Amino acid sequence: NAGVTQTPKFRVLKTGQSMTLLCAQDMNHEYMYWYRQDPGMGLRLIHYSVGEGTTAKGEVPDGYNVSRLKKQNFLLGLESAAPSQTSVYFCASTLGYEQYFGPGTRLTVT
Amino acid sequence: RKEVEQDPGPFNVPEGATVAFNCTYSNSASQSFFWYRQDCRKEPKLLMSVYSSGNEDGRFTAQLNRASQYISLLIRDSKLSDSATYLCVLIGFQKLVFGTGTRLLVSP
Numbered sequence: 676n677a678g679v680t681q682t683p684k685f686r687v688l689k690t691g692q693s694m695t696l697l698c699a700q701d702m703n704h705e706y707m708y709w710y711r712q713d714p715g716m717g718l719r720l721i722h723y724s725v726g727e728g729t730t731a732k733g734e735v736p737d738g739y740n741v742s743r744l745k746k747q748n749f750l751l752g753l754e755s756a757a758p759s760q761t762s763v764y765f766c767a768s769t770l771g772y773e774q775y776f777g778p779g780t781r782l783t784v785t
Numbered sequence: 786r787k788e789v790e791q792d793p794g795p796f797n798v799p800e801g802a803t804v805a806f807n808c809t810y811s812n813s814a815s816q817s818f819f820w821y822r823q824d825c826r827k828e829p830k831l832l833m834s835v836y837s838s839g840n841e842d843g844r845f846t847a848q849l850n851r852a853s854q855y856i857s858l859l860i861r862d863s864k865l866s867d868s869a870t871y872l873c874v875l876i877g878f879q880k881l882v883f884g885t886g887t888r889l890l891v892s893p
Contacts, residue, residue, distance in 0.1 A: 706879070708880065710883075715793070715885065716885065717872070717883050717884060717885035717886060718829070718872075718883040720880055723879070723880055725879060731879075733880070765828055765829075772817060772819070772834075772876060772881075773819075773831045774829075774831070774881060776828035776829055776830070777828060778827070778828055779826075779827075779828055
């Protein structure tokens, strides 16, 4: 039982490049979330999903897209990376109220 | 006004000390509250839920004051391993709302 995993752990992008962050969970959770965490800002919700095939916008969705084609996977895409998207990205899943987080992806956009 | 507000700290305490953090929230309709712990460069993990009547888990005590709209976390007999950032969290519609965290540093 791996819990929540994230791929990759680190990435450096140039402005304008695209990439996809993968989140996978093996706990059969319905709800999944993508957050970004910046110094002094705390965790901010980007997008979330309440089940396979569904997605919804969070607090800071601009510049990101998501897909939930399979229940266990939640993908976060950056179509054209900007330096403002330099951050640590956490994925989480939940069945009840406890959120289980992945280890994070450290993304730097130069 | 932010939905959840916390003193960022850091709170510097010696081993064995008792330390308390508060967290205020603005939405009086909020029903469920939690404390999460986040170690440096790691993911947040649930520490404990907060019940209206107050609850204890070993050295940790959580309290909720609905009238004044704050929750608190008390840590007794602090250990070096308690050094971390403590996040106040409440449940919103289909999602959790996180505070920015209070940093605790426990020194020998």
